Amino acid sequence: MKLSNIKPISYLKSDAARIVTELTETHEPLIITQNGEAKLVVQDIYTFERQRQTNALLRILALGQKEIAEGKVSPATDVFAELDRLDEEDNE
Incomplete structure (x- = not known):
């Protein structure tokens, strides 16, 4: 897993369409943080x-x-x- 795939929740809110495209292409999970803490993982369905x-x-x-x-x-x-x-x- 790439450490660059850690983003704040604001990124999820503002760039959802781009995230869907990126995760579908790379199959790498995205870790979402809130207040500096990892809170959830977003990944493509495949x-x-x-x-x-x-x-x-x-x-x-x-x-x-x-x-x-x-x-x-x-x-x-x-x-x-x-x-x-x-x-x-x-x-x-």
């Missing part, structure tokens, strides 16, 4: 959606690691055998 997808995948990985640690696993051969069995049932 980057926002990509972050949401990444977070969802990380949650799935964390859940998988937790299940492995708890011993909630099955050998791959058993899983594939069960899938084959279900496939055969569907084809009957």
Whole structure:
């Protein structure tokens, strides 16, 4: 993230159209400050959606690691055998 993408709230108020164009082109977030403190982050929708997808995948990985640690696993051969069995049932 570029440190030059830190702007006061007055910039957001006065240059909204320019901000939309810039963030859409650069995909870099904009940090908005109020009274010298960072208060919010503005980002384009593409980057926002990509972050949401990444977070969802990380949650799935964390859940998988937790299940492995708890011993909630099955050998791959058993899983594939069960899938084959279900496939055969569907084809009957």
